Amino acid sequence: MKHRTFFWFILPTLSAMILFIALPIVSVFIQSLFVEHEQVLVVSESCGPFGCTQTTSIDTEATEALRADSPLGQYNGLGTYFDRSHLATAEVAEIWKASTGLASFVDGIMDLKFYKALVFTLTYTFVVTPAVLILGLAIAVGVNNLPKALRGIAIFISLLPFLVATIVGSMILSWMLDGEGIIGATLQNIFNDPSLTIKSSTPLMWIALIIYGIWHTLPFSFIVFYAGLQTVPGDTLEAAKVDGANKWQTMINVVVPHLMPLVSFVTLMLLMDNFRVFEPIVSFQAEAHAQSLSTFILSDLREAGNPLYASAGATSILTIIGVAILLSPVVVRTWRDFSAKSH
């Protein structure tokens, strides 16, 4: 396609993306550089049903005047990015100095919420992504080998987890896993231990979240690979057979290389989605055991009552950087393949 034609084709999408994605990201970045003005506080007597006390409150007029001068707040540079809730550079340096060995250093780092969340998020991403790729391909091959009459129903069943809204699916599983739910109570019966519950154990909770993640995203990779399998050229397969390749060898040497571009695509999508894991943590009420960068954004914007925009903004930008780092090997690889083909 000519570059000019390509440009006109992509213009509507491109402008929508700039308007609704790129510009908001720039705005989030700018907000993350500012913190609130110093609040002007006044102490006064406050009274209510339970008596009177001395209470501090904000002098809203004085604070408003400060705000009118510079509406964005005080410029803080990248300060928010390096504070204790984010990269915590000062704290990390201190822990490094105080640590007696690798174990105590790791222990200290795990006390900082950003790194703790990162460890869970990366574990989740790097277990769920390959599992979904491999299982998705396996199911696609399995369904592809079924008699034609059964394929429709098999595809429908395989897609079910994807049709259930994430929040609903994880809610249902959360109730089943509860100590009072069917899976939780059965486990207690089998092991005869009433204090064994998934929701009180960090490792079990991680396993539950990971299994849920795999179950929920499997249909996505399945359907992409299934579509890809329909395009494997028959002659090549026949040639492989003639050359004496068995089914497994055909799979590894013919089918998988043919599907490689799709594998890259699915990997990209999965890495992006999994790094932003959010709904299952909320629905499983798993905040005690697992947090992700996305749950921090929610808590900064919601739990604090008066939202911490800088903190939420910094976390968002760090999430984008994290996704970019994760995706870079796949993107570089795809780019190389593309360049190799075009020359």
Place this chain on the structure above:
Amino acid sequence: MLFRNFMAAGAVASLMGTAAFADCGPSGNSVRILGSDFPAIQAVAGAAEANCGSNAGEFTINLRDNTRDMMNQALTPNPAEYTSVIVANSTLTQLMNDDLVRPLNDLVAKYGSHLSPNQLITIDGNVMAVAFMANSQHLFTRTDILEQAGVSGTPSTVDEIIDAAEAIRAAGIMEHPIAMNMKVGWNVGEVFNLFFLAHGGEMFQAGSAEPNVNSPAGLAALADIARLAEYAHPDHLSHASNETQALWEAGQVAMAMMWGSRGGAVLDAEGSTEEVTSNTLLSAAPTAGGGSIPAATLWWDGVTIAKNIADADAEATFAALVGGLKSDLMAEHNDKAIWLIDGFTPGPAAAGVSATAAGGAKPYPMIPYINFMHNALGSELVDFYKGTESAEDALADVEAAYRTAAKEAGFLQ
């Protein structure tokens, strides 16, 4: 044209109709109420609409969950989305931090002659809200199970609760007889507040926003909570009010620290058995460490009026809502709340909150930066409750996390 005439006739007729029993302020104005969705607020908003709905040009009520997530945004534009938000201690602070509610002194003088002085939430001489109900967490006990375990009387201290729990466990009745709202986040932070205040703690250093929870009172509070949690359901870090109420109604626990506002729902015939409801006793929150202050924070719910609205709308809204806070409302809905309205006689469902307030429990602090402390407590104490961190380290983490947030919000430099 015909339609307009009809409307005018209707307005006149309704004005004449309502004037007989309620002063609804200027007519034809807009009344838009936002509040949390629970029975007492339904009753208050419902009474306002019944009395003054026909006097207003527009009358809408929006009761929903998590109003605190959107109330500031809803009141920021001019005119604001709602003319009144029904708030509690902490949400009034949240609105006042952004200067979104107006002083009510004039309106109270005009329409509030029936209010008792303790209903007026006054800050620096300005009435900022009119409270109509109180709430707190307190002790729920199953008298039959305590009796069965050989415990006499109702536990009134943390030690007595622990002894009773141990007796129940030793008698083989229940392995985990205690329930508490300890879901990670707001709930688990609130549990700390209860015991911290009972041990005489002050959240902040006098006259500043510097934190003060890493103190002997903080350590004592955590020690008490850990002792209680040992007898709580293993999933307690995921339990909030809905879960603890379900455990209670299923008869799986014998003692619980739950909200007084759940009392009516626990004691009614729905969702539980006769055995549970007839043996449920609501009493004051326990005292801790030999002190006399109940481990509770007192809450009120009350009416505020938005700042960014026309004065006539404000007057009509205030008249409708506050005019309804009278004894006939209370008589009709006696068990739905612990009313602060004059002449309230607490029934069994209100006994716990009344006893807790009478015992001298502290109100939930109305300090502009309290939300950041609460948030830090809610997330940083988890490691201690899971047993992977010492109390000192957890409290140091709380202070560090609070400082980070308070700096960003401009309360600390």
